[in-house]
Amino acid sequence: MLKLAINRPDDMHLHLRDGDILKHVINYSARDYGRAIIMPNLVPPITTVEMAMAYRNRILDAIDPNLAFDPLMTLYLTEHTTIRTLQMAADTPFMFGVKLYPAGATTNSDSGVMDIWRVIPLLERMAALDIPLLVHGEVVDPAIDIFDREAVFIDKVLDPVRREIPDLRIVLEHVTTKDGIDYVYASNKNLYATLTIHHLILNRNALLAGGIRPHYYCLPVLKREIHRRALRRAATSGDQRFFLGTDSAPHLSHMKENACGCAGVFSAANSLGCLATVFEEEKALEHLNSFTSVNGAFFYGLKVNPDKTHLVRKSEPAHFPKKVAIGQHDITVFDPGFPIFWHIDRNRDVFEIENNSL
Ligand code: NCD
Numbered sequence: 427m428l429k430l431a432i433n434r435p436d437d438m439h440l441h442l443r444d445g446d447i448l449k450h451v452i453n454y455s456a457r458d459y460g461r462a463i464i465m466p467n468l469v470p471p472i473t474t475v476e477m478a479m480a481y482r483n484r485i486l487d488a489i490d491p492n493l494a495f496d497p498l499m500t501l502y503l504t505e506h507t508t509i510r511t512l513q514m515a516a517d518t519p520f521m522f523g524v525k526l527y528p529a530g531a532t533t534n535s536d537s538g539v540m541d542i543w544r545v546i547p548l549l550e551r552m553a554a555l556d557i558p559l560l561v562h563g564e565v566v567d568p569a570i571d572i573f574d575r576e577a578v579f580i581d582k583v584l585d586p587v588r589r590e591i592p593d594l595r596i597v598l599e600h601v602t603t604k605d606g607i608d609y610v611y612a613s614n615k616n617l618y619a620t621l622t623i624h625h626l627i628l629n630r631n632a633l634l635a636g637g638i639r640p641h642y643y644c645l646p647v648l649k650r651e652i653h654r655r656a657l658r659r660a661a662t663s664g665d666q667r668f669f670l671g672t673d674s675a676p677h678l679s680h681m682k683e684n685a686c687g688c689a690g691v692f693s694a695a696n697s698l699g700c701l702a703t704v705f706e707e708e709k710a711l712e713h714l715n716s717f718t719s720v721n722g723a724f725f726y727g728l729k730v731n732p733d734k735t736h737l738v739r740k741s742e743p744a745h746f747p748k749k750v751a752i753g754q755h756d757i758t759v760f761d762p763g764f765p766i767f768w769h770i771d772r773n774r775d776v777f778e779i780e781n782n783s784l
């Protein structure tokens with residue numbers, strides 16, 4: 427039996443939604459993570475510090491009182507964001523970044539930025555205030571093939587912005603291509619990247635070969651095997667520029683099993699076991715702690731969580747729910763396609779999420 431102790435992890439890219447869904451998903455994250463960077467793409471989007479504070483309070487209210495979890499809030503950048511809002515964000519201890527969604531790139535991104543050059547003064551102010559820019563790195567030009575949108579974004583948007591504002595600290599969120607990984611490696615400062623678990627485990631065949639699998643549809647879309655291999659090498663390298671952001675993004679199952687299905691994979695319920703399996707396969711378990719618990723904290727200027735999470739590899743697969751009930755509907759949990767033998771011993775009474783798993 428293999429045993430491993432890591433510092434309590436942080437999830438540096440998480441969608442929690444609001445209302446009923448928030449209440450049903452939050453404790454999966456709060457159980458396994460000390461903190462998470464909370465994405466602001468609600469309807470309407472979180473565009474002010476007041477909205478972020480109210481949302482943060484709704485999140486805190488939904489957390490099981492036995493769990494300790496700190497939501498690290500972000501703002502949704504629009505072409506109407508004001509310097510005053512950025513100043514307020516810089517002065518507010520629970521604010522940790524500003525998210526750039528190119529308008530139309532992904533779920534609830536309609537209010538995002540249409541022309542990056544219109545927000546340059548805002549980005550300059552963010553650099554001066556040391557507010558990180560968190561980037562959804564895809565262009566939306568319909569003429570660009572969906573599998574090329576990350577590489578084109580790097581060439582046409584990210585690289586020019588970094589040349590213009592070299593002091594801006596940037597996270598290329600959910601990087602999915604070898605091009606993205608190579609670009610991060612080539613930069614000598616201020617560029618970091620989060621990686622999801624599903625992009626480490628699946629390539630685009632899982633989505634499209636032998637039938638379309640809507641629960642594997644997410645944005646940026648799954649890529650070729652050569653990209654998955656590059657992501658795995660980077661994630662398991664221990665390099666401090668790469669850290670975990672699950673991009674766990676719950677949608678009701680029927681909205682994904684649809685003629686026009688929503689993008690997003692809900693991985694919060696089994697993320698750590700999946701990740702330990704990846705690191706074991708890559709013979710890199712010694713770097714798991716850097717990826718889950720150290721590199722992200724370092725980027726955001728936080729102390730590493732002092733308490734430990736114990737992972738134990740058993741001969742029996744771990745149990746996790748296939749679906750999480752939401753009233754008459756449900757959310758489908760990420761299926762990695764293999765049994766997970768890593769069990770999370772959370773160093774406390776095993777916490778069961780009540781009435782929640784089907
Ligand atoms: C995310 C969502 O559903 O909010 N979807 C996704 O496929 N990743 C948005 C995002 O991060 O792109």
Ligand code: ZN
Nearest residue numbers: 441465673675
């Ligand atoms: Zn996301």
